[in-house]
Amino acid sequence: GAVVSQHPSWVICKSGTSVKIECRSLDFQATTMFWYRQFPKQSLMLMATSNEGSKATYEQGVEKDKFLINHASLTLSTLTVTSAHPEDSSFYICSARDREPGELFFGEGSRLTVL
Amino acid sequence: GQNIDQPTEMTATEGAIVQINCTYQTSGFNGLFWYQQHAGEAPTFLSYNVLDGLEEKGRFSSFLSRSKGYSYLLLKELQMKDSASYLCAVMDSNYQLIWGAGTKLIIKP
Numbered sequence: 001g002a003v004v005s006q007h008p009s010w011v012i013c014k015s016g017t018s019v020k021i022e023c024r025s026l027d028f029q030a031t032t033m034f035w036y037r038q039f040p041k042q043s044l045m046l047m048a049t050s051n052e053g054s055k056a057t058y059e060q061g062v063e064k065d066k067f068l069i070n071h072a073s074l075t076l077s078t079l080t081v082t083s084a085h086p087e088d089s090s091f092y093i094c095s096a097r098d099r100e101p102g103e104l105f106f107g108e109g110s111r112l113t114v115l
Numbered sequence: 116g117q118n119i120d121q122p123t124e125m126t127a128t129e130g131a132i133v134q135i136n137c138t139y140q141t142s143g144f145n146g147l148f149w150y151q152q153h154a155g156e157a158p159t160f161l162s163y164n165v166l167d168g169l170e171e172k173g174r175f176s177s178f179l180s181r182s183k184g185y186s187y188l189l190l191k192e193l194q195m196k197d198s199a200s201y202l203c204a205v206m207d208s209n210y211q212l213i214w215g216a217g218t219k220l221i222i223k224p
Binding site: 006034042043044045046049091093103104105106107108109111 | 148155156157158159160163202211212214215216217
């Protein structure tokens with residue numbers, strides 16, 4: 001099946017710094033990518049829908065100025081957590097579809113720990 | 116509102132069969148997905164149902180009844196590695212995925 005790669009897998013940073021997470025579709029073109037956050041023992045929570053060449057659509061309650069999403073090409077979307085704080089520590093997962101509708105392929109996830 | 120319900124936790128014995136149920140109420144329906152998620156890892160795709168009936172794939176089967184807003188995931192010949200969370204998700208009329216909270220499956224020897 002299609003492959004989605006996410007990098008980095010683990011990141012530890014100091015409070016106040018910014019962290020960028022990349023999500024790449026390796027063998028297909030993803031016009032739409034999704035970013036999720038998952039706290040321990042909880043289900044996935046959709047943060048935003050990222051469309052190539054346009055602004056991301058954020059879910060209610062997600063600060064777009066804090067979680068910057070860029071979808072510059074059909075194979076790459078990035079999530080930047082700006083001025084990270086300990087409460088931003090979470091598991092961030094991206095996903096993409098190769099067609100509508102279709103199976104959603106997930107990246108490996110990125111575990112962010114903010115000290 | 117949109118709602119996906121599935122049991123929080125289930126326990127089963129190695130070698131046995133377990134059925135994980137999922138009921139949903141969504142704005143439109145474009146298919147139902149089951150994903151497996153091991154602790155600390157991203158979800159992996161198990162099945163996709165858009166028509167009523169049973170889809171079998173090896174030890175795993177998934178059933179859908181659109182009229183009842185109901186699905187189940189059936190796991191046969193349980194193995195210890197099947198211990199994981201199983202997420203039910205429905206794609207609504209806007210092609211957005213609505214996620215259940217997941218069912219944590221514990222397999223005992």
